[in-house]
Amino acid sequence: MSIREKLDISAYLVVGPENTAGRPVVTIINDALEAGFTCVQIRSKVASARELIELTRQASEVIAQAGKSDDVALLVDDRLDVILAARKQGIKVDGIHVGQSDIPVEVCREYLGEDSIVGLSARTYELFEYIQTADVTQVDYFGAGPLHETQTKPDCGLDRDGKMVTRSFADISKLAELSPIPVVVGGGVKLVDIPPLAQTGVHGFFVVTAVSEADNPKLAATDLVKAWKLSKHKETTEKW
Ligand SMILES: Cc1ncc(COP(=O)(O)OP(=O)(O)O)c(N)n1
Ligand SMILES: Cc1ncsc1CCOP(=O)(O)O
Ligand SMILES: [Mg+2]
Helix, strand or coil, X not given: CCHHHHXXXXXXXXXXXXXXXXXXXXXXXXXXXXXXXXXXXXXXXXXXXXXXXXHHHHHHHHHHHCCCCCCCEEEEECCHHHHHHHHHCCCCCCEEEECCCCCCHHHHXXXXXXXXXXXXXXXXXXXXXXXXXXXXXXXXXXXXXXXCCCCCXXXXXXXXXXXXXXXXXHHHHHHHHHCCCCEEEECCCCHHHHHXXXXXXXXXXXXXXXXXXXXXXXXXXXXXXXHHXXXXXXXXXXXX
16 A cells, blocks of 8 residues: 555644754654654755755655654655655655645646645635635645644735634534545644544644644654544544
């Protein structure tokens, strides 16, 4: 089974060198892997292409060292060029995450191939209509949010009138119900948000700050994974 078919976005780390309070990105990724995170995305708005390729190499190696190359997907935000260059150097990169104004998903699919993962950020305005009508034939999951305003992405959730729209748990439940593909929610997600988020029916959460800027990233990541699993377990047992 390809990693695309196995994709697990339940605990998804997004990280770049500008988010780690000076610590190496690869150390944060290692902590998250040990804690049970299931998906990793390299995202940097400041790193050069060469730096991104190197970060991707290190991330791929640390996933391999943990014996998780077939289970934990490694994606890069925005940079199709970086992924293609990394692959050319023999680095295992599993896919891309793009937003509404990035390279179109069809182009990503064409260049990356059928076994790769293509994630897409949902549009902010008229979100519910969009999620039901968007062409998702080339898309593996929607990224949605923000749950809360966040410094990591100040333009996140800006509506057409420039106003910030955060999503309530009721909105997110509706999103999970209407979306034809899995949804992962991020933007200001903290430990306290995990139990209600798990109950909405989305497939997972993504975080930058809650792990990569924590005093103890491994402990923070472990608590997030535990909270998600416990909430999901409770949901299953309560059904019976
Ligand atoms: C999992 C996930 N969801 C959403 C985003 C945001 O992507 P995008 O809209 O392209 O914005 P930037 O991250 O490029 O600023 C994401 N990266 N990951
Ligand atoms: C919504 C979003 N998309 C990419 S990064 C990001 C913000 C993540 O927020 P936080 O740093 O609070 O986890
Ligand atoms: Mg983008």
